Amino acid sequence: MELVCPAGNLPSLKAAVDAGANAVYAGFGNATNARHFTGLNFDRATLEQGIAYAHRRGCKLYLAINTYPQHSGWKQWQAALEGGAELGVDAFIIADGGVLEFATEHFPGIRRHLSVQASATNVDALDFYVTEYGVERAVLPRVLTVRQVERLLEQTPVEIEVFGFGSLCVMAEGRCYLSSYVTGESPNTCGVCSPAHAVQWREDHGTVRTLLNTVLIDTQAPGERVGYPTLCKGRFSVNGQLGYALESPVSLNAIELLPRLFEAGVAAVKIEGRQRSPAYVQRVSRVWRRALDACCANPDAYAVSDDWLTELAQLSEGSETTLGALHRPWQ
Amino acid sequence: MLKLAVAPVPYHWPRARILSFYADLAKAPCEILYLGETVCAKRRALTPQDWLDLAETLRAAGKEVLLSSLSLIEAASEVSTQRRLCAGSEFLIEANDLGAVTRLRGREFVAGPGINLYNPRFLTRLHALGMRRWIVPIELSRQGLETMQAHCPVDVETEVIGWGRLPLAHSARCFTARVQGLAKDECALSCADHPDGLVLYTQNEQPFLCLNGVQVQSALSHCLIDAVETLQQLGIHSLRLIPQSEGFDAVLRTFDQVRRGATTASSAVEALGRLAPTGLCNGYFHGISGMDWVAPPQVPQGQASLDAPAPRKQ
Structure with missing residues (x-):
């Protein structure tokens, strides 16, 4: 099971790699990625450095090109795909069918991951992206219970990545306007x-x-x-x-569910937070690295350490954490 | 002439209300009706067979009838329901999730507003898969729509949402149950108490959103009455009106009068402002915040261009 950590800039990328991420995800500093925040993200030069830093340490880099281009802006999305391919990213994280099509036609050798923004929540929707675009992994929207995630894994051939920690979208991603x-x-x-x-x-x-x-x-x-x-x-x-009629300021923390996700065959756990500081990324990634190592070594003996929980609570919105939709009563 | 289409009823109405709503629509000046429950699978005022029977009746009354699929699919039972709908229907299906498109492979379908279709490349792909009509995502502006129309295959029809509280988000969480302090599994279908949803106000008492079970809508009613002529010129096939519990027949008649040129858009805006539960918006069409209101230019000076007609309390 991979640990996939956020890289909002080069210092965060290095912090995540050093803390034991198996993969980091990043985006260009424009509207092609779903964390288009001022002062954040990569240009070509910093991404090149980031990829080199990650690859030297055995860590992969996934490039998020996960927004929905309209015709007038298409060239920017195409340039993001071309730039990522030239620099040697390990996968594209994509939401839009048009972007997926272009990646499939022009860069068939680069893995395509379905972004959470594609809002594929069920086996038939995943099947659409596998059949049409050969998607190899999908990031699930934060709307399913852990039982529903398990059921989905029994039915789909695609690798599944789930969010483990970070800010919580209460709405189905990609369907919120x-x-x-x-x-x-x-x-x-x-x-x-x-x-x-x-x-x-x-x-x-x-x-x-x-x-x-x-x-x-x-x-x-x-x-x-x-x-x-x-x-x-x-x-x-x-x-x-x-x-708080919709949701209170709270962070998702699924660390206690790791053995179930592992046993179910989840391919990767994702940490949210490209907008966070390098120190945040480093602390969260380090805790999750320990948890994943403990879980993968012996899921039956896995126990959540109080130290992990204390540290993660300090890093959470409103110092509160939740299992979110993974836990039915939250819904 | 621009056709008028009625979206699926987004709210949990009792069986009798749904049946009488469609009995009225059978005689109303609209051409296309979308039927079915698209928000929450727990709402079962009508059985699948009831919907089919209703569809037959309305088709016999001369309407084009489609069946709409659920927007957000999570449970295995919901996947099964969608598969049955797609497998068994002689009616055209409006797919609100790409999972439905998978099950409709090789057959014609309509891409509902729940499908993120923002560019010609994906439009062309869905057309190749059998898409006959698409409902334009609410976020596309007039400019975006013009570009899509320029690239739209001739045998694909474009439908634009022209009236009603906009579907803005879907969640695993039931917000109506949450407001009542109920768990989703013990929701008691409390959404049935709110035939137009439950308005969420800001702390300075601005009607902001509308809670409808797992769906969040705009509190304001999106209104493109003054764009009817523009939409006709753009070759838009149909204008979609989202149902509301009161005054929907008057809304429909107003749109019909404007498309036939019997009423001006500016006088219709006033009437529609009174028919909207909490005021009007049309910002998305103008490429600005969806909640904004840009008044038709014919409106006499004195009515500021960004002021919506006065909200009417529910």
């Missing part, structure tokens, strides 16, 4: 969710109002922690009750 409804930009079209340029913090006598464009996402009383206004994690009012 909340961000463009509010800001005009979404993960599908621009590689962003709740983009920073649309965020405003307004303080009045210690109370902070957080807005995304013109929409009030949350209000923090003096002393309350002010988080980033990801719009599904704001506090809203429904039926006169104020609260």
